[in-house]
Amino acid sequence: MKNRKSNLSGSNLSFRSPIIKRKEFIQIGSLATASMMLPKFLKAFESKALVPGGNKVVVVLQLSGGNDGLNTVIPVRNDIYYRLRPSLSIRKGQTAQLTDEVSLHPSLAAFKALYDEGNLAILNNVGYPNPDRSHFRSMDIWHSASQSSEYWNTGWIGRYLDAQCNGCARPTQALEIDDVLSLALKGEQNNAIAVQNPQRLYGTANEKYFKDILKNHHDEHHDEQPVEYLYKTMAQTLSSADYIFKESRLHPTGATYPNTELGAGLKTIASLIFSDINTKVYYISLGSFDTHVGQDNQQSRLFTQMNDAVKAFTDDLKKNGRMDDVLLFTFSEFGRRVAQNASNGTDHGTANNMFLISGGLKKKGVLNAMPDLSDLNEGDLKYKIDFKDVYATILNKWLSADAKKILGAKYSMLDFI
């Protein structure tokens, strides 16, 4: 590979001796100044009403990589399951048993407890027509809620946000606990905020230089110009970072969460739910469930993380009287093939199950029939419920939003809430 400069290695590197160390460079500004720096066109919206406690909140838990649904919700009386998975199937006695027919993966004891309390529902055979087996593409389809033949650049939560945050100062109605924002949370007009750690985001946003740039910028109401769009995004980010950080410290949960990324993330979410923040949708991911090889270990390890974090989270919600207000659901971009492969793993499949967890469920337990393993499409499950029906139901019934407008089509309403 060629280098443009031949003397690079021998160059004078005086700049590498620190000129201004980052610590000196950062000056944490006070919270009060944040709103003063909003551009004028946003200021008018600064004091929008907060969402009062008791309001409905959704937590989306994405299982990235394609979780194997058949070893999650296990058809323990199905001979085909045991025949097609000679070494991967999970024996009835080793599982968290729900009914005669249905058991959960042994690592999901807390999910069984939620089932026993009536706080858990399972939706089987969720998918979409003409399924795609590429992780990225199938995830895109779940995020955008498009048909598999369409390519959309916005996500279903992003478009929900557009409806909620029409000219609002901060797009905090939806938050992703991550460093990078997913397509699901990108709208036409607004993008949600990605925040792995409220304190760190606050630190970044409070870089003195960034605040100074914003303070010295005089917008000329040319919102349509790209530079004004960038300044608007920057102002929203700085304002949101302050707001989220402040709210996260208002009623921080005292509960103990497992020391995992998911545990920390759900702890942040709980603290925000207990605050006055206007966030209605939280988004968080766990992975990778792409278990082509040695599935048992990998899935058990991840399920243990999920089980322990969700247990801490739901215990916390119950203790604070918010279990009925929060709906947590899981999804994965696809399920896996019914038959195991030669490496004690499974390959990419199609339809899958979803967990729905809340104290406010109208229908509980196993909501529909287990997968029909005698009726496969080239070795893969056939979907029975379009995932967009689930979205539409949650948007309409839980978030009181216009699902048809957000999803671009009318989907069937389900009755679990």
Place this chain on the structure above:
Amino acid sequence: MPVTNQVKNQHLLWRAGFGPAVEQLGEISKYTPAQYYKAIVKASDKRPKYINVAGEDLVNMYEGLMDAGRRAKLTADDRRELGRRQREAVRDLNIYWLKEMVASPAQLREKMAFFWHGHFASRNQNIFYNQLLLQVIRENALSDFGTLLKEVSRSASMLYFLNNQQNRKGRPNENFAREVMELFTLGRGNYTENDIKEAARAFTGWTANARGEFVFRKNFHDEDDKTFFGKKGNFDGDDILKMILKNKQTAKYITQKIYRFFVNDNVDEKITADLAERFYKSDYDISRLMEGIFTSDWFYSEKNIGAKIKSPIELLAGIQRMVPMKLDNDNALMQLQKLLGQQLLYPPNVAGWPGGKSWIDSSSLMTRMRIPQMFTDRDELNLTPKQDDDQMMGRKNDGTASVPVGKKKNAYAINAKIEWPQYISKYEGVKRDDLISSIKQNLLQVNTPGLENALGKTVDASSREAYIKTVTVQLMSTPEYQLC
């Protein structure tokens, strides 16, 4: 900002390439855009060298797949290792091409290839298919669109990405035919569903072998009559492509897309209609189309200057062209591509990167503004890109990392060694009081008053050198620098 020759030429360098390079500082204002464009075209007239990043043992392993005797002996571990090595090579190809964008004098060719790479978007884990398609695109970037379309349509990378190996007589797979029309040529709404069905039949039997060579499998080809665009005949794939090119809508669709990419996200209907007409009449001569754009008056009008949001690749290449640097670990460039949402050779889907405002959200904007700080050690890379299961195959990370900072989790110093002396020497004749405005002119295409005031105490005035460096880094860490 008055539209001086300097502004115009910088505009040209950002759009017809990846921005002004440090060597060009000082000369930019001396020429007219017409003179400058001539030089740019000349620098791109050579046939590009084939990029090969696959080492001999990878080639040897891969050949083991092609030989039936050797293939039978491959274990599952061998195959996994081959997959791993290929993915690694695709990463190497990504970095190699990014460095070409930074350092190659053939800026127009690489920029054009970058456009076609997003237009003919394909994802493939086979390094050889990737290399072959990249060569097709770089070689034909400035030739004629008909040849480019034909070569891409016959590439292993695209045929496999769009499942045409499954497209056979009696059980057609329409994916390839659909995307050729919807995304590569006509655009949605300019054909019927029946046209797609019939075109798919014409493409039956088009596939490629393991060497990446086009193969026509006659026994899979549908020899019966097809009806396409109202005409009936025993068409094959080449006939369909010709008929698509004969349709003026193709010229219109391509011209508008080029206008959005090179000029302005908001299409000027009249201008693009004119351009399309000429493009069509020239038999889709890409060089002439680009000349028509880059030598027009309207291209240099104020509303087009600084009107585009740089894509992540344009941003990363542009910084490195102005302040050349060497990284301890090139994987930092991969991490940044992932964090900002644009990875070469890895478009989100066959529709390519949507571009424009979609590059910007709160996280990507803050990351963009921190990158110049990271390159100069004033900030660290403490962000984690999303996992990518198509590439990582279930592993927790892709095994790449930069240099850890202390004991902090997930925090890395990029450790870039910047070649400052040449850059600083370009400001030799500039008076101290004029430095900020001079640097600003060289770096920014958007002039927002007041920005100088923000520099204030964050710049280091202890020496002239330190001053130039910090003003440069700070001006690159602005919303304005995201635009070109």
